[in-house]
Amino acid sequence: MHTIFSRVNNVSAFLSSCLMSLVLAVAIASALYHTYQTPPAAGVVVNSIKVLPGKGRYLRKYRSRQQQEFAFVNFNLTADLSPLFHWNTKQLFLYVSAEYTDQQGTANEVVIWDRIVRRKEDANISSTFKNKYHLKDMSTTFRNAPPAHYTLKYNLMPYVGLLAWGEAARTSEPIPFPEPHQLA
Amino acid sequence: MFSDELKALRRLGFRHVLLQVLNFVQVLASGFMMWKGLGLITNTESPIVVVLSGSMEPAFYRGDLLFLTNPADQRYATGDITVYKIPGADIPIVHRVLETHDVVAKPDDYVAASPLAQPQLLLTKGDNNPVDDLDLYQGLEWLERRHIIGKVQAFLPYVGYVTIAMNDFPQLKYALLGGLGLLALIQRE
Amino acid sequence: MSASFKDNLLDLLEGKIDFEGQRQVENIAKFALIAAAVFSFIVGVLFQSLSVTFGIFGVAAFVLLLVVLPPWPMYNRHPVTWLPAKESQPPS
Numbered sequence: 001m002h003t004i005f006s007r008v009n010n011v012s013a014f015l016s017s018c019l020m021s022l023v024l025a026v027a028i029a030s031a032l033y034h035t036y037q038t039p040p041a042a043g044v045v046v047n048s049i050k051v052l053p054g055k056g057r058y059l060r061k062y063r064s065r066q067q068q069e070f071a072f073v074n075f076n077l078t079a080d081l082s083p084l085f086h087w088n089t090k091q092l093f094l095y096v097s098a099e100y101t102d103q104q105g106t107a108n109e110v111v112i113w114d115r116i117v118r119r120k121e122d123a124n125i126s127s128t129f130k131n132k133y134h135l136k137d138m139s140t141t142f143r144n145a146p147p148a149h150y151t152l153k154y155n156l157m158p159y160v161g162l163l164a165w166g167e168a169a170r171t172s173e174p175i176p177f178p179e180p181h182q183l184a
Numbered sequence: 185m186f187s188d189e190l191k192a193l194r195r196l197g198f199r200h201v202l203l204q205v206l207n208f209v210q211v212l213a214s215g216f217m218m219w220k221g222l223g224l225i226t227n228t229e230s231p232i233v234v235v236l237s238g239s240m241e242p243a244f245y246r247g248d249l250l251f252l253t254n255p256a257d258q259r260y261a262t263g264d265i266t267v268y269k270i271p272g273a274d275i276p277i278v279h280r281v282l283e284t285h286d287v288v289a290k291p292d293d294y295v296a297a298s299p300l301a302q303p304q305l306l307l308t309k310g311d312n313n314p315v316d317d318l319d320l321y322q323g324l325e326w327l328e329r330r331h332i333i334g335k336v337q338a339f340l341p342y343v344g345y346v347t348i349a350m351n352d353f354p355q356l357k358y359a360l361l362g363g364l365g366l367l368a369l370i371q372r373e
Numbered sequence: 374m375s376a377s378f379k380d381n382l383l384d385l386l387e388g389k390i391d392f393e394g395q396r397q398v399e400n401i402a403k404f405a406l407i408a409a410a411v412f413s414f415i416v417g418v419l420f421q422s423l424s425v426t427f428g429i430f431g432v433a434a435f436v437l438l439l440v441v442l443p444p445w446p447m448y449n450r451h452p453v454t455w456l457p458a459k460e461s462q463p464p465s
Binding site: 023027057059060061090091093095097104105106107108109110111114116118133138153155157158159160161162163165 | 242243261262263264265280281282283284285286287288305309311316318323325336337338339340341
């Protein structure tokens with residue numbers, strides 16, 4: 001503390017430890033908040049599913065694009081996720097995924113839609129959506145696929161601290177995949 | 185020119201120099217120990233990574249610091265943000281899991297004692313990218329557990345930007361080293 | 374003339390303060406930083422804004438550096454009073 005240089009040294013060392021404790025306090029506070037808050041109210045309802053044949057992506061394994069069935073899902077989301085927005089919420093990553101375990105025992109989870117919500121004002125969702133990403137079975141056909149659950153989940157991403165995941169809604173009954181439409 | 189320094193060195197004595205070296209080595213060793221210890225607890229080869237690309241914007245920007253875990257008793261789920269490294273690719277990638285397929289091994293394979301030993305096939309996508317990562321997998325059809333370094337658990341903005349700045353502007357590195365050297369010369373206790 | 378100017382400049386850059394001043398600086402820095410951290414956290418919670426928290430902390434830290442770093446006269450009010458020099462004895 002004798003010269004300017006030693007004062008800079010000392011004060012900045014203490015300043016950075018104070019800053020670190022402040023950041024830590026913010027992270028702990030928001031983690032506690034997320035642990036003890038009531039889960040948000042939300043619902044997901046599937047309106048219709050269509051299965052259409054098409055061509056999959058080019059795979060080096062086959063050196064071609066294989067025949068592949070795609071499912072097209074039309075669903076309704078109602079969710080009020082504004083309670084998830086607090087002082088340390090940078091954004092919410094919302095996603096809808098289809099979940100089913102097929103006869104071979106393979107548990108599949110496929111995200112079919114997502115959205116980034118950055119403002120509290122946009123956290124109230126009530127609307128109809130279609131899938132953004134391809135929903136396809138690993139066996140290239142949905143013929144043997146059992147009915148699937150559709151869930152709305154979120155990933156809370158903070159400005160600083162721990163990320164949190166949660167499930168906001170789930171379809172009450174599993175919804176079967178229909179017979180594929182034949183293209184003329 | 186160096187006669188003064190040499191004289192000072194002789195005055196301090198051999199033991200003092202050794203002590204300095206020992207201190208320096210101790211700092212290095214404890215840093216390395218903390219890094220490896222953290223890796224052991226979190227079960228990942230690099231528990232802290234710096235974001236290098238903008239493919240996860242607006243969540244993660246270049247220079248943000250991510251803290252990873254890779255618990256051996258957990259499977260990955262959709263929505264998890266993973267850091268993975270494809271053999272042959274030079275840098276790890278931070279992207280979100282889009283699809284998981286927990287495959288049950290065929291009967292003529294080994295019988296796995298735990299479902300965790302079964303292979304899990306993953307597909308990932310960057311939040312800021314329009315399409316999934318299949319083209320980044322260098323011919324692989326799916327990502328597997330062994331490619332994954334860890335799952336992002338916590339986030340600290342900006343702090344890692346120093347390393348990026350030093351890579352982008354090499355002059356900065358030399359300026360920093362020079363400054364430190366100068367200080368070491370000036371400060372003589 | 375030029376030598377004294379250089380000495381003055383070096384003195385200014387070095388910014389020496391006395392022992393009492395050092396103690397003052399240390400106390401001020403500790404108190405101010407802890408108070409700033411606690412205060413900015415509480416205000417940030419009340420306003421539900423992290424930018425308020427870190428804004429307050431940043432401003433407080435800046436003000437603190439202004440108060441603490443330069444060798445203000447108040448840190449030099451207790452100069453060390455040395456004992457009077459003894460008559461130097463020639464080595465026998």
